[in-house]
Amino acid sequence: MYTSALLALATLASPSFAAYKKVWDYNSSNFWDNFNFVDLDDSHFTGGFAQYVGIDEALSSGLARINNGKVRLGVDSTNTYSTSSTGRKSLRLQSYGYFDNGLLVGDFAHVPVAGCGQWPAFWVYQGEQHVGSYAEIDILENVNVHTANTHSLYTSDQCTINIQKGNLVPEKSTNCHWKKDGPPSQGCSFNAEAGTFNQPFNNDYKVVALQVESERIRIWHFKKTEVPADLNSASPNPDAWTKAPTVHITPKSCDFHKAFNLFHIVINTSFCGSWAGDDFNNTNYAGQCAQQTGVNDCKTWVAQHPSDFVNTFWEINSIKLFQRA
Numbered sequence: 001m002y003t004s005a006l007l008a009l010a011t012l013a014s015p016s017f018a019a020y021k022k023v024w025d026y027n028s029s030n031f032w033d034n035f036n037f038v039d040l041d042d043s044h045f046t047g048g049f050a051q052y053v054g055i056d057e058a059l060s061s062g063l064a065r066i067n068n069g070k071v072r073l074g075v076d077s078t079n080t081y082s083t084s085s086t087g088r089k090s091l092r093l094q095s096y097g098y099f100d101n102g103l104l105v106g107d108f109a110h111v112p113v114a115g116c117g118q119w120p121a122f123w124v125y126q127g128e129q130h131v132g133s134y135a136e137i138d139i140l141e142n143v144n145v146h147t148a149n150t151h152s153l154y155t156s157d158q159c160t161i162n163i164q165k166g167n168l169v170p171e172k173s174t175n176c177h178w179k180k181d182g183p184p185s186q187g188c189s190f191n192a193e194a195g196t197f198n199q200p201f202n203n204d205y206k207v208v209a210l211q212v213e214s215e216r217i218r219i220w221h222f223k224k225t226e227v228p229a230d231l232n233s234a235s236p237n238p239d240a241w242t243k244a245p246t247v248h249i250t251p252k253s254c255d256f257h258k259a260f261n262l263f264h265i266v267i268n269t270s271f272c273g274s275w276a277g278d279d280f281n282n283t284n285y286a287g288q289c290a291q292q293t294g295v296n297d298c299k300t301w302v303a304q305h306p307s308d309f310v311n312t313f314w315e316i317n318s319i320k321l322f323q324r325a
């Protein structure tokens, strides 16, 4: 009797979820083996002014290196470029591995710091190889001198959501459906709290976590003083965390498992292009880079001011993936 009451209680406390188990631990001991350095220029993607270099050049030039046990991913901060070139040398890493459900945890010692013109991102997506379907979740991304992270979710499925927590970007809807020619199908985006991007992140924050499950998607930001102790264990339990997530969505009319899956991790730093370039000199935005630099055109600034990008680098302690056993 007593035992079955306890069992019933335990069942209540943790619905039907098996515990998380660590499946990936990407860190300084194995990072280069687990990511593909895509050597294309960003004009193939969103019209960016970044020339991504391959692994040989990345390692020999020091753009990618291990620094004090951390994975350091930088951009060229010594050379000038012609504005008609393919752009400033940078890195775009994409994980060979991919996942559907799970808890993805990025632990950062440093995220890129503006650099007017910068457009860094830590995100997950299906990759171009999945013809006819698309899915993307941006975990850490913004441009120029903004100081709050933005999370966007895009899927080629029709996918309406209920927002349990989160600040939807005003012009976006609660249908995360995305189409190349949208609007109106332009995905759903959320503004994170102030201080979660650029130098303010480095001052206070350390860990960003994304949880993708069939019944919910959640994203957290943890300050250095807030990192849950169980993230260092083999089996963290997000349901026991006291810090509220920044974003928590549940499906309204959407099969999350189908709409958000086959995720490769991507870490890339672009310049200018559709977002950073537009924000650079658009007085409707808070970017204000044109005023700050005295240059109206993003490419001209990025091409000619290498030393402005000395701090445009990632320093990664680890990226871990946990999945239900």
Ligand SMILES: *[C@@H]1O[C@H](CO)[C@@H](O)[C@H](O)[C@H]1NC(C)=O
Pocket (backbone or CB within 6 Å): 024, 025, 026, 027, 028, 029, 030
């Ligand atoms: C790095 O990852 C490997 C496994 O992928 C793990 O054995 C090792 O403990 C990790 N290193 C650190 C410093 O956590």
Ligand SMILES: *[C@@H]1O[C@H](CO)[C@@H](O)[C@H](O)[C@H]1NC(C)=O
Pocket (backbone or CB within 6 Å): 042, 045, 046, 047, 048, 092, 119, 120, 121, 266, 268, 269, 270, 273
């Ligand atoms: C990173 O790569 C994607 C394409 O895979 C591209 O759309 C984007 O412009 C690049 N830069 C950022 C910051 O996402």
Ligand SMILES: *[C@@H]1O[C@H](CO)[C@@H](O)[C@H](O)[C@H]1NC(C)=O
Pocket (backbone or CB within 6 Å): 281, 282, 283, 296, 297, 298
């Ligand atoms: C911003 O810069 C772009 C690229 O140089 C230019 O085409 C555009 O007209 C500029 N916009 C404004 C508002 O100055």
